Amino acid sequence: QLQSDVSVLVVAPQTDVLPKLLAARLxxxxxxxxxxDPMELGSARKQFSYIFDGPLVVVTSxxxxxxxxxxxxxxxxxxxxxxxxxxAILDEAHxxxxxxxxxxxxxxxxxxxxxxxLLGGAAAAPAVMGALPPSPPTRDKRTSGxxxxxxxxxxxxxxxxxxxxxxxENETSIGSFNKEMETAAVPVxxxxxxxxxxxxxxPGALAVADDDDSFSxxxxxxxxxxxxxxxxxxxxxxxxxxxxxxxKAACCxxxxxxxxxxxxxxxxxxxxxxxxxxxxxGIVKPDLVVTTRxxxxxxxxxxxxxxxxxxxxxxPLVLEDLPPPQSGGLVPLSKDxxxxxxxxxxxxxxxxxxxxxxxxxxxxxxxxxxxxxxxxTGLQEGDKIGLFWTYYYFLAVMLMRCTPVILPxxxxxxxxxFLDCIKRHGLTAIYVTPSVLELAIKxxxxxxxxxxxxxxxxxxxTGEKVKDxxxxxxxxxxxxxxMEDVYSTNESGDLAIASSAGATLKLLQGVQAQVxxxxxxxxxxxxxxxxxxxxxxxxxxxxASQGVVRHGRGALYNTGDLIRWLGDGKFKFVSRxxxxxxxxxxxxxxxxxxxxxMNTHPAIDTAWIAGVGTDDTNTRLEAAL
Numbered sequence: 001q002l003q004s005d006v007s008v009l010v011v012a013p014q015t016d017v018l019p020k021l022l023a024a025r026l027x028x029x030x031x032x033x034x035x036x037d038p039m040e041l042g043s044a045r046k047q048f049s050y051i052f053d054g055p056l057v058v059v060t061s062x063x064x065x066x067x068x069x070x071x072x073x074x075x076x077x078x079x080x081x082x083x084x085x086x087x088a089i090l091d092e093a094h095x096x097x098x099x100x101x102x103x104x105x106x107x108x109x110x111x112x113x114x115x116x117x118l119l120g121g122a123a124a125a126p127a128v129m130g131a132l133p134p135s136p137p138t139r140d141k142r143t144s145g146x147x148x149x150x151x152x153x154x155x156x157x158x159x160x161x162x163x164x165x166x167x168x169e170n171e172t173s174i175g176s177f178n179k180e181m182e183t184a185a186v187p188v189x190x191x192x193x194x195x196x197x198x199x200x201x202x203p204g205a206l207a208v209a210d211d212d213d214s215f216s217x218x219x220x221x222x223x224x225x226x227x228x229x230x231x232x233x234x235x236x237x238x239x240x241x242x243x244x245x246x247x248k249a250a251c252c253x254x255x256x257x258x259x260x261x262x263x264x265x266x267x268x269x270x271x272x273x274x275x276x277x278x279x280x281x282g283i284v285k286p287d288l289v290v291t292t293r294x295x296x297x298x299x300x301x302x303x304x305x306x307x308x309x310x311x312x313x314x315x316p317l318v319l320e321d322l323p324p325p326q327s328g329g330l331v332p333l334s335k336d337x338x339x340x341x342x343x344x345x346x347x348x349x350x351x352x353x354x355x356x357x358x359x360x361x362x363x364x365x366x367x368x369x370x371x372x373x374x375x376x377t378g379l380q381e382g383d384k385i386g387l388f389w390t391y392y393y394f395l396a397v398m399l400m401r402c403t404p405v406i407l408p409x410x411x412x413x414x415x416x417x418f419l420d421c422i423k424r425h426g427l428t429a430i431y432v433t434p435s436v437l438e439l440a441i442k443x444x445x446x447x448x449x450x451x452x453x454x455x456x457x458x459x460x461x462t463g464e465k466v467k468d469x470x471x472x473x474x475x476x477x478x479x480x481x482x483m484e485d486v487y488s489t490n491e492s493g494d495l496a497i498a499s500s501a502g503a504t505l506k507l508l509q510g511v512q513a514q515v516x517x518x519x520x521x522x523x524x525x526x527x528x529x530x531x532x533x534x535x536x537x538x539x540x541x542x543x544a545s546q547g548v549v550r551h552g553r554g555a556l557y558n559t560g561d562l563i564r565w566l567g568d569g570k571f572k573f574v575s576r577x578x579x580x581x582x583x584x585x586x587x588x589x590x591x592x593x594x595x596x597x598m599n600t601h602p603a604i605d606t607a608w609i610a611g612v613g614t615d616d617t618n619t620r621l622e623a624a625l
Contacts, residue, residue: 049612087113207220207252209384231258282310283544381401431459493538532556595609
C-alpha cells in the first residue's frame with residue numbers, strides 16, 4: 001500500500017489499452033486513476049485542475065513520454081506539480097536498450113514496464129531511472145496473467161520512496177523559512193507609547209476622519225479619555241462592551257477609550273438584523289453597548305432582552321448624549337504596555353459567514369498593529385487611507401501619523417459615493433474589496449475614475465479574488481496606482497501579499513507556516529495542502545453560546561485554504577478546503593454535500609465534485625466518478 005493518496009494519470013489514445021491496464025493493476029495499491037487523450041494534456045491543467053492537486057504518477061507509452069515530460073516538467077521544477085514518476089510502457093517492436101536510452105534524458109524519474117508483464121509471460125522488476133542509476137531490467141522466473149506481485153511491490157516501493165523524498169523537500173524548505181521568520185520576527189510596537197508621542201508632538205494633526213467629522217490627535221485623546229472614565233465609572237474596566245454604530249470616525253476614539261482601561265470591544269455592524277443582534281448580544285452578554293440615536297431603538301427590549309439574557313445590562317451609552325470631552329482629566333499614554341500585553345484579547349469581530357455560520361472572533365492586541373510593516377511600503381506621514389474595515393487597520397494607520405478615513409456604508413453599494421469620497425478627502429491609499437473597485441470601473445466613465453484616483457498611490461485589495469480584468473481596468477485609467485493583493489483571514493490577520501497580476505503570494509515577515517494533508521503530514525513538494533499559520537496576531541478563540549472557546553497561543557491555525565508551497569515563503573492559492581463553498585453563478589455551492597448524495601448511488605464507489613473555470617464568472621461544477 002502507498003503511504004499517501006496518489007493518483008495515476010493515463011495519457012494515451014483511446015485505442016491504447018496497456019497504460020489503462022497498468023493503471024488498473026496499480027489500483028490494487030490504492031491509487032485512483034484518471035485518463036486523458038494526449039491532445040487534452042495541455043488544457044487539462046486549467047480544465048481539470050483537481051487531477052493535479054495531489055502526488056501524481058503518469059502512465060504513458062515510450063513514444064509519448066517525451067511529449068508528456070515537456071508538458072509537465074516546467075510545472076514540476078517550479079514546485080507547482082507533484083509529479084513523482086513517469087511510468088512508460090515499452091514498445092516491443094523496438095530494442096529495449098534503445099528505449100532505455102531515449103527515456104534517460106527526460107529529466108524526470110522514469111520507470112519502464114514491458115507489455116509482457118501486463119499480458120502474461122515472464123514477470124520482471126520494472127526498470128527504474130531517475131531516482132536510481134539506469135540499469136537493464138532484471139527478470140523474475142515467475143509468470144502470471146497479471147502484472148506480477150513482484151513488479152507491483154517494486155513499483156509501490158519506489159513510489160513510497162519518491163513520496164518520502166518529495167515530502168522531505170517541502171519539510172526542509174518550510175522548516176528553513178520558519179526558522180528565518182523566528183529570528184527575524186518584527187517586535188509589536190507599544191500603541192500607548194507611539195500614540196502618546198504623536199499627541200505630544202503633533203496634537204493638531206488630523207488623526208481620523210469620516211464624511212461628517214474629523215478629529216485631531218488631541219481631540220481623539222480627549223474623547224477617548226472621556227470614554228475610558230465613563231467605562232470605569234460604570235464598572236466596565238477589564239470587561240466587555242459592544243460598539244454598535246454606523247461606520248464613522250467616532251468608533252476609533254471609542255475603541256481607544258476601551259483599550260485605555262483594558263476593556264475588550266466588540267464590533268457589531270449597524271446592518272445586522274434584529275435577530276442577529278439578539279444572537280450576538282446573547283452570546284457575548286456585554287457589560288454595556290455604545291451606540292447612536294439612530295440605532296438605539298434596535299437594541300433588545302422586554303422579552304427580547306430576556307431571551308438574550310440582558311435584563312441586568314446597563315443602559316447604553318449614546319454617542320450624541322455624551323458629556324463634553326473637556327469635563328475631566330486626560331488618561332496618560334506615556335507608559336509602555338507590559339511585554340505580554342500583545343496577547344491579551346483587545347477586540348472581537350464577526351466573520352463574514354461566507355464559508356460557514358458567522359463567528360465572533362477574539363483578536364489579540366497584536367492584530368491592531370499587524371499591518372504596519374507593509375503599510376510602511378506604501379504610506380508616508382500625512383497620507384490619508386480610505387478604510388472599509390475600521391478596527392483591523394485604524395490604529396496602525398494612526399500610529400504611522402497617517403489619517404484613516406472611515407468610508408461610509410453606502411460607499412459599498414454606490415460607486416458615485418465611493419468615487420466622491422476618494423476625491424473629496426484626497427485619499428492617497430485605499431483598502432477595499434475587489435468587487436467595490438470593479439463596480440466603480442463598470443459604472444463610472446474612464447475620465448471620472450481617473451479624476452477621482454488622481455491622488456491615490458496604492459490600493460490594497462482583500463476578501464476576494466483579484467481578476468486580471470480588474471487590474472487591467474485600473475492600470476488603463478490610473479497607471480500611476482500600485483495594486484497589492486492582501487491574503488488574510490479574520491482569525492489570523494494579514495498573512496501574505498502579491499504585488500502584480502499572476503504573482504505568487506509572499507508571506508509577511510513574522511508569519512510561520514505549515515502545509516499539511518488530511519492526516520496532518522507535510523505534503524510532498526508540488527502537492528496541494530491546507531495552509532496552517534502561526535503569528536502574533538492569530539486569534540485567541542471564539543465566543544460561543546457556552547462561553548469562550550480558546551485557541552492556544554502559539555498553536556497552528558488552519559486557514560481553511562488549499563495552497564501550493566513554492567519555497568522561500570511564496571505560495572499559490574488554489575481553493576478553499578472541502579466543506580467550504582464555491583460560487584457558481586452567484587450561488588454558494590458546497591461540493592461535499594453533492595458528493596454525499598452521489599455517493600449514496602449503488603453504482604458509484606467514490607465521487608469528487610470540483611468547481612472548474614478560469615475565474616468566478618464562468619465557474620461550473622464537474623464530477624469525477
